[in-house]
Amino acid sequence: MVHRGARVTxxxxxxxxxxxxQNVLYAGAxxxxxxxxxxxxxxxxxxxxxxxxxxxxRRGGALRQFLSRFGNPLVLVLLFASTVSALTGDVGGAGIxxxxxxxxxxxxxxxxxxxxxxxxxxxARVALxxxxxxxxxVREVPxxxxxxxxxxxxxAGDLVPADGVLLEARDVFVHQARLTGxxxxxxxxxxxxxxxxxQTNSGLSPETPFAVFLGSSVISGSGRMLVLQTGTRTMLGRxxxxxxxxxxxxxxxxxxxxxxxxxxxxxxxxxxFVLLVNLLxxxxxxxxxxFAVALAVGLTPELLPMIVSVTxxxxxxxxxxxKVIVKRLSAVQDLGAVDxxxxxxxxxxxxxxxxxxxxxxxxxxDSPRVLELAYLNSFFETGIxxxxxxxxxxxxxxxxxxxxxxxxxxxxxxxxxxxxLLEQGTRRVLIVKGAPEDILRLCVSYEVEGRxxxxxxxxxxxxxxxxxxxxxxxxxxxxxxxxxxEPTRDHAxxxxxxxxxxxxFVSFLDPPKPTAAKAIQALAATGVQVKILTGDxxxxxxxxxxxxxxxxTGLLTGKEIAELTEEALQARAEECNxxxxxxxxQKHRVLLALKARGHVVAYLGDGINDAPSLHSADVGISVxxxxxxxxxxxxxxxxxxxxGVLHAGxxxxxxxxxxxxKYIMMATSSNFGNMxxxxxxxxxxxxxxMLPMQILLNNLLYDLSEIPxxxxxxxxxxxxxxxxxxxxxxxxxxxxxxxxxxxFDFLTFYVLLALFRxxxxxxxxxxxxxxxxxQVLVIFVIRTRRNPLRSRPHPALAVAAFGIVGFAALLPFxxxxxxxxxxxxxxxxxxxxxxxxxxxxxxxEVAKRRFFRVRVV
Numbered sequence: 001m002v003h004r005g006a007r008v009t010x011x012x013x014x015x016x017x018x019x020x021x022q023n024v025l026y027a028g029a030x031x032x033x034x035x036x037x038x039x040x041x042x043x044x045x046x047x048x049x050x051x052x053x054x055x056x057x058r059r060g061g062a063l064r065q066f067l068s069r070f071g072n073p074l075v076l077v078l079l080f081a082s083t084v085s086a087l088t089g090d091v092g093g094a095g096i097x098x099x100x101x102x103x104x105x106x107x108x109x110x111x112x113x114x115x116x117x118x119x120x121x122x123x124a125r126v127a128l129x130x131x132x133x134x135x136x137x138v139r140e141v142p143x144x145x146x147x148x149x150x151x152x153x154x155x156a157g158d159l160v161p162a163d164g165v166l167l168e169a170r171d172v173f174v175h176q177a178r179l180t181g182x183x184x185x186x187x188x189x190x191x192x193x194x195x196x197x198x199q200t201n202s203g204l205s206p207e208t209p210f211a212v213f214l215g216s217s218v219i220s221g222s223g224r225m226l227v228l229q230t231g232t233r234t235m236l237g238r239x240x241x242x243x244x245x246x247x248x249x250x251x252x253x254x255x256x257x258x259x260x261x262x263x264x265x266x267x268x269x270x271x272x273f274v275l276l277v278n279l280l281x282x283x284x285x286x287x288x289x290x291f292a293v294a295l296a297v298g299l300t301p302e303l304l305p306m307i308v309s310v311t312x313x314x315x316x317x318x319x320x321x322x323k324v325i326v327k328r329l330s331a332v333q334d335l336g337a338v339d340x341x342x343x344x345x346x347x348x349x350x351x352x353x354x355x356x357x358x359x360x361x362x363x364x365x366d367s368p369r370v371l372e373l374a375y376l377n378s379f380f381e382t383g384i385x386x387x388x389x390x391x392x393x394x395x396x397x398x399x400x401x402x403x404x405x406x407x408x409x410x411x412x413x414x415x416x417x418x419x420x421l422l423e424q425g426t427r428r429v430l431i432v433k434g435a436p437e438d439i440l441r442l443c444v445s446y447e448v449e450g451r452x453x454x455x456x457x458x459x460x461x462x463x464x465x466x467x468x469x470x471x472x473x474x475x476x477x478x479x480x481x482x483x484x485x486e487p488t489r490d491h492a493x494x495x496x497x498x499x500x501x502x503x504x505f506v507s508f509l510d511p512p513k514p515t516a517a518k519a520i521q522a523l524a525a526t527g528v529q530v531k532i533l534t535g536d537x538x539x540x541x542x543x544x545x546x547x548x549x550x551x552x553t554g555l556l557t558g559k560e561i562a563e564l565t566e567e568a569l570q571a572r573a574e575e576c577n578x579x580x581x582x583x584x585x586q587k588h589r590v591l592l593a594l595k596a597r598g599h600v601v602a603y604l605g606d607g608i609n610d611a612p613s614l615h616s617a618d619v620g621i622s623v624x625x626x627x628x629x630x631x632x633x634x635x636x637x638x639x640x641x642x643x644g645v646l647h648a649g650x651x652x653x654x655x656x657x658x659x660x661x662k663y664i665m666m667a668t669s670s671n672f673g674n675m676x677x678x679x680x681x682x683x684x685x686x687x688x689x690m691l692p693m694q695i696l697l698n699n700l701l702y703d704l705s706e707i708p709x710x711x712x713x714x715x716x717x718x719x720x721x722x723x724x725x726x727x728x729x730x731x732x733x734x735x736x737x738x739x740x741x742x743x744f745d746f747l748t749f750y751v752l753l754a755l756f757r758x759x760x761x762x763x764x765x766x767x768x769x770x771x772x773x774x775q776v777l778v779i780f781v782i783r784t785r786r787n788p789l790r791s792r793p794h795p796a797l798a799v800a801a802f803g804i805v806g807f808a809a810l811l812p813f814x815x816x817x818x819x820x821x822x823x824x825x826x827x828x829x830x831x832x833x834x835x836x837x838x839x840x841x842x843x844x845e846v847a848k849r850r851f852f853r854v855r856v857v
Contacts, residue, residue: 035133035135035136036132036133036134036135036136036150036151037134037147037149037150037151038134038135039134039135041149042134042145042147042149042150045147045148045149046145046147049147049148049230049231049233050230050231051144051145051231052143052144052145052146052147052161052162052230052231053144053231054231054232054236054237066105066106066109070105128142128159128161128631128632129141129142129143130142130143130146130152130158130161131152131153132146132150132151132152132153133150133151133152133153134150138153143159143161146161146162146227147227147230148162148227148228148229148230149226149227150162150226150227151167151224151225151226151227152164152224152225152227153222153223153224153225154166154172154212154218154222154223154224154225155218155221155222156218156219156220156222156382157217157607158217158218159216159217159632160212160213160214160215160216160217160218160225161214161227162214162227162228162229162230162231162234163204163211163212163213163214163227163229163230163233163234163235164211164212164225164226164227164228164229165191165204165210165211165212165225165226165228166188166189166190166191166210166211166212166223166224166225166226167190167191167223167224167225167226168190168223168224169188169189169190169210169221169222169223169224170221170222170223170382171187171220171221171222171382171407171408171410172187172188172189172218172220172221172222172223173186173187173188173218173219173220173221173410174186174188174212174216174217174218174219175216175217175219176206176212176213176215176216185219185220185410185412187209188209188210188211188212188223189209189210190210190223191210191226204228206235212225213234213235213236214230214234214235214236214237215234215235215236217611219410219412220382220408220410220411221382221408221410222382258725258727266672270675270676270679271292271293273679274288274291274292274679274682275288275289275292277682277683278291278292278682281682283688287688287692288688290692291688291690291691291692291695293692308660309329310707310710311656311659311660311709311710312329312330312332312333312656313329313710314656314710314711315332315333315652315653315655315656315710316329316332318652318655319332319636319648319649319652322645322648322649322652323638323639323640323645324636324637324638324639324645324646324648324649324652325624325636325637325638325639326635326636327634327635327636327637328635331619331635332652332653332656333653333656333657333660334600334618334619334635334653335602335619335636335649335650335652335653336650336651336652336653336654336655336656336657336722336723337600337618337653337657337722337723337724338528338600338601338602338618338619338650338653338722339527339528339529339599339600339722340528340529340531340594340599340600340601340602341523341528341529341530341531341601341602341603341604341646342531342533342587342590342591342594342601342602342603342604342613342617343530343531343532343603343604343605343643344532344534344535344604344605345532345534345536345541345544346387346510346534347606347623347641348513348604348641348642348643349512349513349516349520349532349544349548349643350510350511350512350513350516350544351510351511351512351513353510353511354387354388354390354391354476354508354509354510355394355508355509356371356391356392356394356395356506356507356508357475357507357508357509358470358475358505358506358507359371359374359504359505359506359507360466360504360505360507361447361448361449361503361504362446362447362448362459362462362463362466362502362503362504363448364466367503367504369447369503369504370480370503370504370505370506371392371395371396371398371506372398373431373433373480373482373503374392374433374478374480374506375392375393375395375396375398375400376398376400376403376420376422376431377418377419377420377431377432377433377480378392378393378433379393379398379400380400380403380405380408380420380422381408381410381411381418381420382408382410387510388476388478388508391508392506402424402425403422403423403424404422404423404424405420405421405422405423406421406422406423406428406489406490406491406492407420407421407490407491407492408420408421408492409492409493409494409496409497411434414583415434415438415494415497416434416435416438416535416583417432417433417434417435417438417439417497418432418433418434419431419432419433419492419496419497420492421485421489421491421492421496426487427484427487428485428486428487428489429482429483429484429485430482430483430484430485430492430497431480431481431482432480432481432482432483432497432500433478433479433480433481433506434478434479435478435479436464436467436477436478436479436505439479439480439481439500439502440460440463440464440467440479440502442481442497442498442499442500443455443481443500443501443502444499444500444501445500445501445502446459446463446501446502446503447501447502447503452501455502463502466505467505468539470505470507471537471539471540471543472539472543473543474509474540474543474544474547475507475508475509475540476507476508476509476510476536476540477505477506477507477508477540478505478506478507478508479502479504479505480502480503480504480505480506481500481501481502481503482500482501482503483496483499483500483501512544512547512548513642515642515643515644516548516643517548517549517550518644519642519643519644519646519647520548520550520643522644522647523643523646523647523650525720526647526650526651526654526719526720526721527720527721527722528647528722529577530550530577530643531573531576531577531578531579531594532545532577532578532579533579533582533587533590533591534579534580534582535580535581535582535583536580536581537580537581538555538557538578538580538581541555541578541580542555542578545578550577552577552578553575553576553577554572554575554576554577554578555576555578555579555580556572556573556576556578556579556580557579557580557581558579558580558581558582558583558586559581561579561582561586561589561590562586566589566593569589569590569593570593570594570596570597573590573593573594573597574594574597584610584612584613585612587610587613588612588613588616591603591613591616591617592616595616595618600618600619600722600724601617601618601619602617602618602619602620602621603616603617603619603620603621604621604622604638604646605620605621605622605626605630606622606623606625606626606630606641607626607630610622610630610633611630611632611633614630614633614634615633619635619636620633620634620635620636621634621635621636621637621638621646622634622636622637622638623637623638623639623640623641624637624638624639625641636649651719654714654718654719654722654723655714655718655719656710657723658714658715658718658719658723659709659710659712659714661723662709662712662779662782662783663706663709664730665730665733665737665782666706666779666782668730668731668733668734668737668738669733669734669737669738669741669778669782669844672734672738672741673737673738673739673741673742673745674741674742674745674771674774674775676738676742677689677741677742677745677746677749678690678695678745680742680746681745681746681749685749685763687760687763689749689763689764689767690764690767690768690771691764691821693820693821694768694820694821694822697768697820698768698771698772701772701804701807701808702772702775702776702804704800704804705776705779705800705801705803705804705805706779706800707800708794708796708797708799708800709779709797711794711796711797712783712793712794712797713791713792713793713794715784715785715786715791717785718785732851733851736847736848736850736851737782737844737847737848737851740840740843740844740847741774741775741778741840741844744774744836744839744840745770745771745774747836748766748767748770748836749763749767751832751836752766752767755832756826756828756829761821761822761823762823762825764821764822765812765817765821765822765823765824765825766825766829768808768822769808769809769811769812769825769829769833770833770836770837772804772805772808773805773808773809773833773837774836774837774840774841776801776804776805777801777805777837777841778840778841778844779793779797779801780793780798780801780841781841781844781845781848782844782848783797785848785852787845788845809830812824812825
């Protein structure tokens with residue numbers, strides 16, 4: 001073991017592993033760093049150190065999740081009451097209550113566990129990976145399988161998968177704001193052959209020039225990293241363990257919570273009322289207590305979490321078939337609520353098959369010299385290659401063998417350019433490529449046919465006009481410039497990008513995507529505005545909008561945005577649909593301005609610079625080919641970059657929300673009405689209207705009938721506009737429909753007592769069958785705003801509903817009837833039941849139509 005202060009020799013490919021742990025270094029024999037470790041040794045280390053995960057998302061095994069369901073307070077109360085019943089002699093009743101509870105809990109667990117498994121499988125399809133040296137070759141493995149001692153290759157756009165040191169580094173700049181709060185990238189260097197651990201006060205830190213950490217991202221350059229710590233042992237893991245806070249709730253989660261609180265208030269009030277009435281009538285305390293608790297179970301929408309999980313999982317699976325992978329289940333519904341989509345144009349509105357269209361000198365003449373300089377800049381650039389760089393390199397090969405790279409000033413979105421310092425023989429030249437406005441501003445001369453001439457204001461205006469002309473033709477344009485530097489200069493910086501010689505322009509064509517215009521129209525027809533946020537100039541963007549047939553309602557440039565206050569930007573962002581010449585922070589400001597105006601905003605991006613906006617958007621959307629940083633920040637990942645695919649995802653989000661709302665409308669109308677009637681009946685009945693075990697059985701059968709609800713079809717009108725949670729809507733619907741359910745319940749009580757002279761057992765049986773029939777069959781009315789005879793439910797839902805009603809009707813005639821407290825019913829009862837149920841469903845349909853006529857959602 002080597003303690004702090006000891007000198008550790010670590011040549012780039014030397015045998016040995018250096019790890020830091022609590023300011024201590026230790027060395028252990030591993031295979032040579034050049035070949036990496038073997039797969040067998042990696043498996044052993046994975047067993048020793050665990051998976052490379054922070055562990056926050058772990059929920060334990062299936063057994064633990066199942067047992068956690070019994071932590072529900074209502075379940076515990078019922079189990080306690082069941083135990084008391086058994087001890088007082090009612091063993092049969094106690095056993096039935098326990099069995100019903102076990103079935104209900106098991107049903108909920110199985111459905112939600114399957115939904116979680118499906119969601120996890122989808123997320124695994126877009127899991128982050130790392131390029132690791134194993135068995136002497138580079139392999140792509142999931143980040144979770146990276147272990148201490150691994151050699152990881154890093155490139156621009158990669159997330160650093162663990163804590164470690166750089167053994168090799170070529171112009172590596174990393175962004176480590178998550179650890180330091182510093183917004184600017186910092187340069188990292190390779191570990192020196194001899195490092196004195198005592199040089200730092202606390203081992204490795206973000207300030208250590210050769211150390212990189214989990215949570216950082218590579219902005220430019222490439223390197224080879226030795227992994228030292230993984231998972232919870234990383235710096236970010238230790239921070240997460242002490243400062244971890246839950247993610248802010250989504251609009252969907254807030255809505256379900258508000259609904260739960262609404263039901264809880266009604267539940268507490270009714271339960272207290274029932275207990276008070278039974279105590280006043282001096283009924284058996286245990287029986288009254290069991291009835292009140294069972295009533296609470298009947299009122300509580302305990303199936304809601306399962307319905308939500310299964311519905312969202314089904315939506316995620318359907319979206320996967322539409323080539324949209326869901327990383328966060330609630331994003332399915334959030335996408336359905338989106339009314340503004342912010343997107344770049346490259347690859348979304350255009351083909352992203354960019355090719356080099358021209359290379360001209362300042363006078364507009366074709367120039368091989370401009371192509372050569374542009375090619376050398378792109379060839380030696382180590383940062384992430386843009387589509388424009390790839391188009392230059394694919395256009396025509398230029399012999400770069402006589403050139404040697406000395407240094408580089410990587411691209412950033414403030415400067416909007418990249419520079420490389422190259423050597424050819426005794427010459428050293430700085431070649432700069434970037435946004436024409438910025439490049440021209442830095443130039444003091446220009447070259448034409450080998451002559452270098454001074455660049456005056458007249459020439460500057462003329463060259464600017466040439467740039468405008470190319471942009472008007474729909475071409476994307478980069479400017480190329482250069483300057484000679486001293487032969488001894490071995491470093492390049494931003495300060496060297498001055499007094500340049502303007503060489504000319506390279507122009508690119510990126511044709512509009514044939515499907516884009518149709519997709520924008522389809523999104524607009526479903527209430528989603530598409531706003532274009534691009535770094536390109538307004539002329540190129542105007543030309544694209546013209547070709548796509550997209551009317552421009554307003555246009556803002558980055559320069560104009562920089563001069564606006566937040567309040568002014570909010571007003572302008574509302575009316576404008578095209579934003580040009582934006583840097584990443586300006587894109588972020590536009591997004592936040594739209595959210596401040598009450599919009600639900602989706603953001604589509606795939607670059608390093610898009611990560612802040614992807615994180616801040618209500619729904620962050622990236623693509624499978626995006627850099628790791630963007631994919632991690634996104635909630636949805638498109639396997640195909642097409643707005644048509646996204647439109648299908650929006651519709652699926654609305655379908656999911658509509659099916660969840662069906663269950664909520666059921667729970668707040670017929671189900672709540674039945675429980676309210678049951679509580680009211682205790683005022684005039686000399687006995688309980690239904691036994692506790694019968695209430696639980698009623699609730700279980702009702703839950704079984706609703707399981708296929710996530711599969712149900714949704715009316716077209718529910719997909720035409722964004723849908724959001726509205727508790728006032730839920731409350732108003734409950735007030736409109738619930739009293740009808742209660743009215744028919746009391747009618748049933750009257751019929752049972754007056755027509756059939758029902759005793760306690762007959763009353764329990766008749767009320768149980770009527771309650772199940774009306775409570776389950778009303779789904780066919782509530783599930784659609786249309787005429788229920790013209791809106792067909794999913795076959796599974798129809799089979800489940802009619803099957804449960806049939807089972808409840810036959811149950812009094814089975815051997816189980818005496819155990820459940822039931823007795824056979826006469827044929828006349830079923831005839832009367834058919835009439836009551838038919839009139840009930842008809843009145844609910846009338847009330848529903850009246851409700852939707854006066855209420856627009």
